[in-house]
Amino acid sequence: MTSFSGLGPSFGSFGFLQSTAWRAALALVVVFVMLTLTGWTAIRGHQEDADPLATAKTDWRHSTFHGDRLPDPDAAPARLRAFFATLDRAGRRDLADRYPLVVGNMNGAPVDLRYRANRTALDQARAIEERRSTDRRLTPVGRQDAGRLMHRFESMMSKGRQILAFDPAGGGRAAEVFGDLDTARRVSVVVPGVDTNLTNFERTTRATSAPVGMADALYGAERAVRPHTRTAVIAWADYTAPAGLGVEAATGQLAEAGAVRLRALTRALPSADAVALFCHSYGSVVCGLAARDLPSNVRDIAVAGSPGMRAANKAALDTRARLWAMRDSDDWIQDVPYLEVGGLGHGPDPVDPAFGSRLLSAEGAVGHAGYFTPGAESLRNFAKVGVGALSDVRCAADDAGCVAGLA
DSSP states (O other), rough: OOGGGGGGGGGSSHHHHHHHHHHHHHHHHHHHHHHHHHTTOHHHHHOSSHHHHHHHHHHHHHHHTTEEOOOOOOOOHHHHHHHHHHHHHHHHHHHHHHSSSHHHHTBBOHHHHHHHHHHHHHHHHHHHHHTTTTTSOOOOHHHHHHHHHHHHHHHHHHHHHOEEEEOOOOTTTTEEEETTTTTTTEEEEEEEOOTOOOSSOOOSTTTGGGGGHHHHHHHHHHHOOTTSSEEEEEEEOOOOOOOOSHHHHSSSSHHHHHHHHHHHHHHSOOOSSEEEEEETTTTHHHHHHHGGOOOOEEEEEEEESSSSOSSSSSSOOOOSSSEEOOOOOOOOGGGGGOOOBBTTTSSTTTTTTGOOOEEEEEETOOSTTHHHHHHHHHHHHEEEEEEHHHGGGGBBBGGGGTTTOOO
């Protein structure tokens, strides 16, 4: 065995400290380089609030309105709905203008008031990113990213858009409504998967692979199936999704937090006869974890390209909702291991007949991101579920009787 006697003393206390200091210094260099390359230099933390919604909620909690304390912004939707009912139009608008982020994300606040508040919040966020896009203390990449966000916010502020939720913190969260949510008798909620954030909330190319395009396509398809049914569709990217296909995507932590938010949304919706969830990819993990405590008017849960739902089968979801599932033959998700070991993985395949789902045809879908492609059987099937035309859906070959037993 080769001996390196000259190195012996370096493993004493002084040598250990030198080694530890060197490793710490190297780690700091790596972190600095990563931050620099992504444009997130320390200046952002000093100049802008890292969590403006939390700060706004704190301000709200310490404020009064017409001499009275304001209700907790996270109170039950019924409590908040009752509070806003006591205010006249001017009072509601005053609160929305003073606390746009709070009111814009408040389950129980009037829908139109949330749209108004989020337009104001978007304009404020747009102004911040506009300043950052020309800030020479940021890297070129940082300025470029700021410019992209500025244009995204400008697009979301376009006339006619109905932004139900908006939070610029981190990668950002948002939700948008298609149709009249106040009068809809049937509401569909699109729950997207990994890599969902404000920068890809919508896309110009491959539009229906992004939440806005998915929801818009579903709304159009529902109106085509039953033109006289009052429907609304929500592009619900209002949870923190995993970034990429790493450990976060293989575990349920973010899905559990998303499930809490999804339950809150469904409980706050204006009264509708039926609500349907359309859960894509990791979004089906969110829906699976939310299923147990959804309100009774959530009648259907439909999943596409699912990696699993963190349940052994349909019965284990403990839901009264009907469960539908589909997968395109070219979807790469079928190659993931459908199991859960030590918290990694999301369990059995919902498309496996043993799981207990009603299997829908996905004909016409194009791989993992193509289920909402206009003209595809997958989208038509989703639309039929959304409007309640269940006897008209086209079943998958593996489940020719998927509509058996339906009233």
